Amino acid sequence: MRIDGLWVGQVAMAALMNVAFAFAIGSALLDAWLAKEGGRAIAAPSHHAWLRAQRSLVAAAIVLVLTDAGWLVYQAASMSGSDVISALGVVPTVLAQTHVGQAWCVAFGGAVVMLLAALLGRNGTLGHALFWLAVIVVAAGKALLGHAADAGVWSASAAIHTLHILATGVWGGVVLAGGFGVLPALDTSVARGALIRVAGQVSQVSLLALGFVVITGALNAERGLGGSLAPLQSSTWGHVISLKLMLVALALVLGGMNRMSALPRLRRTASTVDAHTFNNVLHLEALVMIGVFIAAAALAHSAPGYLAAG
Template structure:
């Protein structure tokens, strides 16, 4: 990857797309869990957290649409070798005649559908189905925009990477939306029961999503390294992958501390100190998750070692 203005802007927008997508998925899950717990009622102690999850969902979906649109302008400028302003005239041709343009159209349409589903929060079951259908479209399209598409638009590599994007979005989104937005609203004593129940769901869902991330990520890494571990040291892609793995390990350690230590104590005592400990560790995990998404965006815009 060349370190010029276009590439830096494109990577920044790609990272924003990943964070916004994850935030939307995590907010949707947290909102659904809180709604089943009765948080939608104004008198519920956890209503403020539910309201935050709703607002976070809409804001993240809106940010995803804007980041998607901005990213393609940078991509069109990069493909044509022009500036951003001149790239406006290239966009129709890039959409109509390139694989990147076709995949981006699907991703952008999925992002718009995801936003519409987020806005229609009273849509009930139909709205939820539309939301997760849109999430699948976005994940599959983003996989088609990456290195996995080198094996073919309908290849197993694209399918594996699409599952990786979706699982990473769920894992990262629960941590991001939970650590930055939702769980801090349950810090008071009246909402302590809701915090314990939601923290248990966050921990369990994160563990399941992490398992899928590790499996699909291992397959992606093997393909990108060309089956040679030596490429970790001999290529820029390998160095970036090592950095990403180190950040993932940090997030896993923080999540493990919450699951093994903080959460059991919180269940036993329901004490304010233990609630603060869980939320603080989750906040640190969310910061690590942002770094993971930035590293992943740089990795996606760097030629694989293979």
């Protein structure tokens, strides 16, 4: 692995893909929860937050499609040893003749369907089913773009990594969409009840998704380490995963503060101060989650620890 401008570009595109994918998932979940709060009605206190969830879903899906395309160009440049502009001519060959191109087509196709479903409003059972099917397809495609595909398309490693991407997308998504855009729109006294209920759902879903993140992440780490802890100290991959684990731990602390302290106080008092506290801590957790997704992108573009350690 050579860390140069091309590698940085790949990682940046992959990190944006991670963030956009999670943001779309979180926005879709918040959209559904706020719809149950009556958010579709213009006069409802939660209407503004529901609009934000809808708009952030569409924006995230657009960013996902664009960054998928940008990543492919950087990948073609990396595989051909050319610059980014010259790599445009190599893209058709990468798509037609490489495993990376085929996996990218899966991920990109899923992203396009996600965008279409978001633009059409996902009305009805069929629309929702199409959107979440597309989410699974994107996760599978992203998993096959990484090291998990080395064991085979239908391997347990690929399945575990797909589940890890989905779980991370749910956990990070409700934190990102909630902390950066949707929950602050409920920061009024008339919307306080909706804020308390949606905040509770954010906390519950985050905790459930976290369980899957920890289990699948541990299995991924074991595969990357090759059964030895030595690569943690002797490889770039080991250093990056150590950083990722520290960021995950920090996100856990912030999420725990909200779940164990801020949210119970908010439920008891329904005060503006406690509402601000919950939203501010969630905002900080969202910032940390961006770091987690950047670290995950760097891991995906680094040689696994057991290879680097020989």
